[in-house]
Amino acid sequence: MSEEIDERVAPTRREYVRYGGAVLGGGLLAGCLGGGDNGDDPTNTATSSETPTATSTNTTTSDGSYTVTMAPMGDVKFDSPPETIFTRLTHLAGMAFALGRGNDVNAMHAPDYYDALWNQFTPRLDGVSLDWTGLYSSWEPSKEKLYELDSDVHLADPASVFALQGWNMADIEEVRNNISPWFGNQFSDSHGAPPDEWTDQYEYYSLWEMFEKVAAVFQEQARYEALAEVHDNLLNTIESGLPPESERPTAVMIGASDLDSIYAYPLDNPGFLTAHVTPLEPVSAFSEDVESTSTVGMEALREANPEVMFALGGMHPDTSISDIRSGFRDDAVGQQIQAVQNDRIYAQGARYQGPILNLFQLEMTAKQLYPDAFGEWPTYTDGAYPEIPTDEQLFDHQRAADIINGDF
Template sequence: MEDDDGGHEAPTRRDYVKYGGALLGGGLLAGCVGGDNGSTTPTDSTTASETETDTPTNTTTADESYTVGMAPMGTVEFESPPERIFTRLTHLAGMAFALGRGDDVNAMHAPDYYDALWNQFTPRLDGVTLDWTGLYSSWEPSKEKLYELDSDVHLADPASVFALQGWSMTDLEEIRNNVSPWFGNQFSDTHAEPPSEWADRYEYYGLWEMFEKVAQVFQEEDRYRALAEVRSNLLNTIASNLPPESERPTAVMIGASDLSSIYAYRLDDPGFLTAHTRPLEPNSAFSPTVASGDTVDTEALLEANPKVILALGGMHPGTDIGAIRNGLRDDEVTKQIDAVENDRIYAQGARYQGPILNLFQLEMTAKQLYPEQFGDWPTYAEGPYPEIPEGEQLFDRQRVANIVSGAF
């Protein structure tokens, strides 16, 4: 919506019909019907109960518009399920994909990178395809580009966009009013502090709690519940077969394409970035003084001496996991590490995962950490997610493919 001199028009009645309650009130949060920040205070639990709620958080009015509540936006009104979908981070793009809307995404962070990574998993889902190549790379979105994309929803956390240089509360409100609502939550990734302007309205959600709310935005609650059942069964399988704590190997996750700068990631941090490791209750080899994102040297990695090394991003087709293994074996320091000596260096996918990657990564990591309980993980060198014999699969691929495709 641009006028002739390049400025932006005030919203019209047509805009209200198109974008629903996003145009109510003044101020970014004042436009949220009822001023609610969601339903009950959410938790980041990894138990099956996270996926089960008795009280829906969306409501439908007589004119068939409906509202969905999530912090930090509050309650957002939609006139109809969005069609054109802007995303910024891949946990939300992955939610659209899980709901059968992956090809309606028009923007995301590093689209070509994540298209290649996600498509390491889609070959194991019969009939499911995905193409994110060439989309707008939205890590630092411009306001003008958001007008151009004319999305029906911005699956992005307005607090995280506000934290970017060049974005103000007025800018966020302008996009919400003139284009479409914001709906996202980023700082649940590690339970990090949001900008102070947003602190009193912020809450943290688990990956699947957030997925439930996104499903409500698209009126796809049945699809969410079907996938949540798959996850619940998978978590029950994991919980009932975990070895005693004393028998679990110490483990680390690292980014180590260059041994001169090894990025360390804890496996038990709060937040949805560990949604595929925390349920497995691993023993961290790093001391509590090492925080996720810290860099460590080879001596520190040897001091931790993990039994298992998980190589973040090792499944991406642009990453040579073989070279990473060889680099660790050839280095005079790291070759002494137990995980290196015993060939327990495993490829991982992504931490900003949506629901479908979460299912695969729960299965993958369970096998990598506890092969005696969950079956061996095949030695991975390249290509898509390995074929797992049907009797050793921890979740039903065909069921998931049917849900994503809408044939369930």
């Protein structure tokens, strides 16, 4: 489809897909709000606040159509499961991946970066493959490109797209009506405030609550239930093995690819960015005022003196965790930090994680924080997620692979 589209005469497509509610109907203000959200680049930060979550809604009619409800879209009606999938942030691309639909994704933020990172984990999923290389990089999508992609669903938060420069409410509605619906929720990442125009209809969800709704869009409730059982069992294992708070090491999460500009991330974020950390109830080495800043200096890290440091993105093949470790050891101030002295700088993956990365990262973070309770984390320098013996796995890797592949 040509990128030069006359918006006044663009035909309405996919009339079988429509919104059942009035959430995105007439009456909402057109306009553009400056400022956007943040991806999972270790140099990005996010805001936080607190709002309760809501439960899932999924109804089916006699003609086989079905409706899935999620804020901020409201009720979204489908006649059949979408085939081609547009995404922005990787928590939603990761949900498609978990449902066996990863290779149906046609756009995402930094596709080559995240293809390389996700494929650090696929070697531990027998029979699972993934290729996101060369996809449209959709951090700031253009409406014309969305017409060209002609996706069956946009797994993206319309409120976060509305917040981008160049988008207004009319554009959001045009994409919904002429191409396909929006279905996503981004501000649940840290419970940040959406644009004012969206506040009244916004709700926050956990990673797995959102995954349940996305699974309903694709009519993959059975696959969701199977993975949710794996997740529940993992959480039960973690809960039963947690040491008392007095025996937990102090920890920080950092983005340290550049030691001259170290980013610090809260460990107690209320949103899904810390879905792999919160269940482990870590003790933060930073005071609240330091956690709320985007960058910290080496002196501030020494003052916090964490016993454990998590290096966000350290598992990416283009990031050398060995160089990060040696950089701290070679720094006159950094070498005084307990985590450096005790060789407890650990590589992490991504905060915008889908369900499968969440399982792996819960396992790895548990072993990194509490080796006496959950087993030693192998010394990691590069390559794929370490191969952990079956009897030392905190969740069944083969079971997860079978579910992704539909063999369950």
